[in-house]
């Protein structure tokens with residue numbers, strides 16, 4: 407019996423935020439399990455976060471990211487300093503360009519003739535503009551590869567909303583969106599090449615440690631912290647962000663040192679202190695490890711796809727400093743980046759979808775996924 411595809415029709419709200427932020431019509435992503443119709447003009451779209459390109463971009467970029475999110479001004483100023491430390495340029499844009507070049511090569515190698523486009527949520531090239539560009543170029547359907555491998559509002563649902571917003575902007579009518587139709591590719595935290603890329607990097611980082619602490623070194627996976635309320639509703643049954651991260655980290659460690667223990671901790675917490683986010687923070691965890699007599703640690707940021715600013719600032723500066731302070735030998739593994747096996751897996755995901763493979767989570771998400779259902783309207787007297 408064919409499995410019903412549940413269309414994404416957000417009727418909810420972001421778990422911890424203002425309901426007016428939610429895009430009400432996600433007409434962008436309508437997965438179909440039928441093979442791509444012959445002759446349809448298709449494209450691959452890399453959909454990412456975006457990042458500033460210079461000093462003057464930093465504050466407007468941060469305002470785009472945090473609009474309506476209730477992030478304290480002091481936090482924004484602090485994060486702006488991290489960007490200014492690198493001349494106001496986020497590394498994420500060059501990393502996305504490199505990934506696109508690698509994907510183009512990977513598609514050619516697989517004999518897949520598709521153009522690759524790039525759009526962002528928070529900075530140019532904006533997803534709205536690339537949608538117009540694709541329409542002008544005659545593209546009818548886009549497969550959307552988001553630069554997040556996991557569930558959660560921030561990592562999955564919000565990318566669906568970006569697609570819906572871009573399609574609504576084509577007509578000015580969210581109920582009758584335009585431009586190419588789209589389907590988002592599924593979560594890829596357990597894709598063979600993603601796991602292999604992270605495992606190679608973990609092995610390389612371990613090899614950087616002095617030989618006498620290599621075997622007993624503590625393996626510590628990191629991912630972006632999110633509000634507890636967001637974690638609780640991630641995925642169809644809730645807590646999928648943590649579950650997927652645990653699964654990915656386990657797969658990675660098992661390729662390097664089968665069965666070896668690891669910890670999963672959180673980084674880059676934002677938001678007001680009054681709102682609970684996933685804990686422990688990586689810095690607190692390093693202090694606890696040192697306090698328990700550990701001598702060395704390898705961090706592997708399996709929650710991220712490239713070595714963007716939150717990785718290089720929060721780990722290579724802050725966490726490394728914490729490790730030095732408490733006397734832990736420290737190494738940090740690279741993210742998947744443009745590892746050839748990772749790129750090959752991404753191309754495979756695309757090929758699977760084009761052939762009409764059963765849509766998986768991240769492509770077809772139930773309406774309740776990553777949202778808190780809105781409270782029923784109070785009956786009026």
Ligand SMILES: CC1=C(CCC(=O)O)c2cc3nc(cc4[nH]c(cc5[nH]c(cc1n2)c(C)c5CCC(=O)O)c(CCC(=O)O)c4C)C(CCC(=O)O)=C3C
Nearest residue numbers: 455457471475485496498553554560561630676714715716
């Ligand atoms: C789960 C997750 C991912 C991974 C999935 C994915 O990749 O999508 C991710 C990635 C990224 N986050 C990034 C940057 C920022 N994230 C912020 C704020 C926030 N992130 C959150 C979550 C996540 N974030 C959340 C819940 C907030 C609070 C505000 C809100 O609820 O939306 C802020 C505001 C300032 C601050 O408070 O830190 C900035 C500047 C960059 C770009 C880095 C660069 O430029 O290289 C990237 C790739």
Ligand SMILES: [Fe+2]
Nearest residue numbers: 560630674716
């Ligand atoms: Fe973030």
